[in-house]
Amino acid sequence: MTDSFKPGTITPKKAATIAFFIRGLEAGVATEIWLGFTRAAKKMNVNLITLFGNKLDGQPANIIYDIAHNENIQGIITWSSTESNDFMRYFDQFPNIPILSLTQSVPNHPVILINSNGMKEAVNHLIRHHGHSKVAFIRGPEHHQYAEERFQAYIDALAENNIPFREEIVTPPGSFDYSYGSTAFRIFIKERGLVPGRDFDAVASVNDGIAIWFINELKNINISVPQNLAVIGCNFSDLGRCATPTITSVSMPFVQQGETAVLTMLDMINRNKIPDRIFLDSKLEILQSCGCTSYGEIVSTSLTKSAPDARSRRNNTLKPDKQNITVPEENLVNDCMQQTRELLGEKTALNETELDTLKEKALGLIRSFFSELLHTDDGRFLMMLNSILDSEMRHDGQIVIWLKIATLLRNKVFSSAFPVETLLNASDMIDRARTTLIDSIQRSLLHRFVLSENWLDVLRDIESNFLTADSIEDILKVLSAKLNNFPVGKCYIALYENPAKYKFMDPLPEFSRLIFAFDKESGTADLGRDGIIFKTRDIIPEQFRSNTENMDFLVMPLYMKQRQLGILVLSDALVEKNIYALFRDILCNNIYNSVLFSELLETKNELEKTLDNLKTRAAAIFQSSQNIATRVNEVSRATGESATTIKEISNNIGEVMHIVTSAVGMGKKIGGIVTELQNNSRKIEDISSLIFDIAQQTNVLSINAAIEAARSGDSGKGFAIVAREIKELSKKTVQSTESIDNMTAILQSSMDATAKNIVTMISIIENISNLSKNITLAINQQSSTVSEISGLMTQAADGTKEIVNDISAVAGTK
Incomplete structure (x- = not known):
């Protein structure tokens, strides 16, 4: 931890309630953290409400975190990180509640982390002890x-050993999913063409599961671990300890992290000063996959180099003379015991009785180890270890603790000035203990597997009975009959009142209805027909909370896809948590189906009522429909007649258009004739003017002739008579010409008026022609529209007749 911080130094005066955000219930990390939580909460008299959601993003399960708004919750501990900014933004809505993170730092709130020293130690072990210089690395998610x-830590270890970083033997950022081990194999071998042993001689993985999947892929190409390639993992999981080969790994104190989190949160509630970051130590745990054969192999090898005769005597099973070995000073044994007490003291969640019992067993085991090592050779150490392990398995103890104690003994003995023979014997004893411990771990896992199978059988039985359940009431009856066989002390089911589609950071529905309350001691509670309405953030109604001491609730959302249903609350949930996740999934599926069935049934009933109302009204509508049909037929006939009349009008107007067109043509011809007459009249005027001019000249000529005749006397009398006749003729000619001009002028004026009238007439006729054309077009369009309407009315009449028949059938009049 940072500095010498010791959490939990002050016990709250009254029980505090802490909300724990958890993103999964799978076995492994989540189980270990939760174990630490529950132990510490029980010891410190803390109410623990575990809210099982998911990563802090838009997933519908995250609605359950809104329960943390309950005014009775004094602190939030989160193991529900995400790579998005939503993680930071989400906690802004809890300004007055202490928040403690176990994954990523939340601004202005402390975080408890596990350092990476163990991974650095593991890579150094591959390099320095096994001589590997081409260590590949399988990465986890980016930003995690x-x-x-x-x-x-991998990069730092390479730098410390002056080994250059090679990007080609490092995967891109990946995932914590175990299947990423196969992906890493594909990247290294198939995509990059790397050859194990040549291009890389060891692999460090971000967790044990990925390492195991990678090893399995190597087996498919006949690469053996550790013979051909060394592999290490991280988390020191049960899976890795039971694999073949067992996985050298880095132990992560997740149980201690859970315990420390509860104690630290109590300090935060009590306003004690807390470091921004609290670090717990990770450690290298040597098993087989790195190439080591025993815990003592490192020291044994160096001892053999300096004392080959000791190795020879060891191989010949020669034992050192116990009487000639100097008993170590008393403070050596005491020092070893003190370190064991400190190791066990980290398990602060154990109550005093449990801790004292554990210490007594550990100190007895240490005494038997040194007694057998230095004085006797009767196998009492292994016998006592077996006895302890049997007891631990019966009481679901933590066998890994004893593996750590064996490691402590190894380190203490090998750091002391014992003879070579004693160190080799100690190595043999610890190796046998290690073999026994791993065997016990495997048996423990098998035992847990058998138990899990039993619980799965119970779930299968529940699910099979759900198949015959037609309603939520039937589902609850099945639960009442079967939950006695399921590992849970109390079970509550509540459905939301008026749920809405969930969007990230939306609040819970304000109210819920408790429909099921089960207690193994008292059975199923009678909640009445309608259940009990309560505020959702209260988790369960007050009357059930008041009967609960040291609450340890697992609260899970009930939903299907994006549809929110309600909450499932479990108490005294003591086995692998993924069993409860499966239980929740089965329950969600069947409640969802029942809700849908109920909704369909309600819809069916509503449809039946609507049909009855329809039949009642259909009879009343029937007569009106017949009247409408009759009127529609009449309108259809009238419309047809109108269409015929309009068609006749259109034909008549067509004839008028023909006559008007002919009149326009004739008018234009007459106009042409009048124009020609005007032109001829003007010619007559010209001729008349010419004759007038001649007459004038003739008159002048006659006057001249008369003058000449007068001059001639009697000889000119005859010529004078001619001259007078010519003058008279000229006079008459002038008079006639004037009459012609007058008549021509009158005729020209009449023809001009006639021409103008003809032009006006032609213009009027042309306008009539244009109007007639427009009228014809309009009448044609009207005729087309009326014809279409007539067709539609005919169809409407037919449709109305069908409607009348259908309504008659609905009304039952046929």
């Missing part, structure tokens, strides 16, 4: 704090 720190 633990994944990035483990990767950085």
Whole structure:
């Protein structure tokens, strides 16, 4: 931890309630953290409400975190990180509640982390002890704090050993999913064409599961671990300890992290000063996959080099003379016991009685170890270890603790000035203990597997009975009959009142209805027909909360896809948590189906009522429909007649258009004739003017002739008579010409008026022609429209007749 911080130094005066955000219930990390939580909460008299959601993003399960708004919750501990900014933004809505993170740093709130020292130690072990210089690395998710720190520890270890970083033997940022081991194999071998042993001689993985999947892929190409390639993992999981070969790994104190989190949160509630970051130590745990054969192999090898005769005597099973060995000073044994007490003291969640019992067993085991090592050779150490392990398995103890004690003994003995023979014997004893411990772990896992199978059988039985359940009431009856066989003390089911589609950071529905309350001691509670309405953030109604001491609730959302249903609340949930996740999934599926069935049934009933109302009204509508049909037929006939009349009008107007067109043509011809007459009249005027001019000249000529005749006397009398006749003729000609001009002028004026009238007439006729054309077009369009309407009315009449028949059938009049 940072500095010498010791959490939990002050016990709250009254029980505090802490909300724990958890993103999964799978076995492994989540189980270990939860174990630490529950132990510490029980010891410190803390109410623990575990809210099982998911990563802090838009997933519908995250609605359950809104329960943390309950005014009775004094603190929030989160193991529900995400790579998005939503993680930071989400906690802004809890300004007055202490928040403690176990994954990523939340601004202005402390975080408890596990350092990466163990990964650095593991990579150094591959390099310095096994001589590997081409260590590959399988990365975890980008931006995830633990994944990035483990990767950085790998880089730092390479730098400390003057080994250059090679990007081609490092995967891109990946995932914590175990299947990423197969992806890493494909990247290294198939995509990059790397050859194990040549291009890389060891692999460090971000977790054990990925390492195991990678090893399985190597087996398919006949690469053996550790013979051909060394592999290490991280988390020191049950899976890795039971694999073949067992996985050398880095132990992560997740149980201690859970315990420390509860105690630290109590300090935060009590306003004690808390470091921004609290670090717990990770440690290298040597098993087989790195190439080591025993815990003592490192020291044994160096001892053999300096004392080959000791190895020879060991191989010949020669034992050292116990009487000639100097008993170590008393403070050596005491020092070893003190370190064991400190190791066990980290298990602060154990109550005093449990801790004292555990210490007594550990100190007895240490005494038997040194007694057998230095004085006797009767196998009492292994016998006592077996006895302890049997007891631990019966009481679901933590066998890994004893593996750590064996490691402590190894380190203490090998750091002391014992003879070579004693160190080799100690190595043999610890190796046998290690074999026994791993065997016990495997048996423990098998035992847990058998138990899990039993619980799965119970779930299968519940699910099979759900198949015959037609309603939620039937589902609850099945639960009442079967939950006695399921590992849970109390079970509550509540459905939301008026749920809405969930969007990230939306609040819970304000109210819920408790429909099921089960207690193994008292059975199923009678909640009445309608259940009990309560505020959702209260988790369960007050009357059930008041009967609960040291609450340890697991609260899970009930939903299907995006549809929110309600909450499931479990208490005294003591086995693998993924069993409860499966239980929740089965329950969600069947409640969802029942809700849908109920909704369909309600819809069916509503449809039946609507049909009855329809039949009642159909009879009243029937007569009106017949009247409408009759009127529609009449309108259809009238419309047809109108269409015929309009068609006749259109034909008549067509004839008028023909006559008007002919009149326009004739008018234009007459106009042409009048124009020609005007032109001829003007010619007559010209001729008349010419004749007038001649007459004038003739008159002048006659006057001249008369003058000449007068001059001639009697000889000119005859010529004078001619001259007078010519003058008279000229006079008459002038008079006639004037009459012609007058008549021509009158005729010209009449023809001009006639021409103008003809032009006006032609213009009027042309306008009539244009109007007639427009009228014809309009009448044609009207005729077309009326014809279409007539057709539609005919169809409407037919449709109305069908409607009348259908309504008659609905009304039952046929």
